Amino acid sequence: MDSPSLHHLTYQHDAEWGKGAGGFSLLEMMMVVTLILIVVSIAQPIYRSAVVRAREAVLADDLYTLRYLLDRFTADNGRSPRHLEELVEKRYLGRLPTDPFTGSNETWQEVQEKAPPSPTQAYLGIADVHSGSNGISLGGTPYGSW
Secondary structure, rough: OOOHHHHHHHHHHHHHHHHOOOOOHHHHHHHHOOOOOOOOHHHHHHHHHHHHHHHHHHHHHHHHHHHHHHHHHHHHHHOOOOOHHHHHHHHOOOOOOOOOOOOOOOOOEEEOOOOOOOOOOOOEEEEEEEEOOOOEOOOOOOOHHH
């Protein structure tokens, strides 16, 4: 009794495999592309809002830091700074932070004092700082009012 060789069995298997499977059909490819497009269309708004939330967090942190340093400068020097660059000049900051919504460190809106904090101060310094962006936050408030 002759048994078929291993080569003969492999050859038959390969011959059967090659009959029906030559690749993916057009329908299968269209289904995969459709599923990918559905996933992307769902993920894109989530990604965009995550980017905006991250920028808002950076803006809130930068504003907190600038306001803290304005108070610290005023307490240390007995006067308010004339401009934000004075915080850099006096080494309270290494450099002014970049507003994440305007992309510049020159767009910060300085709010002048209504009255000098001390009688020896002859000029009005900076009391507060806001973003120079005119955009609206995810919470519905303008960034310039933060």
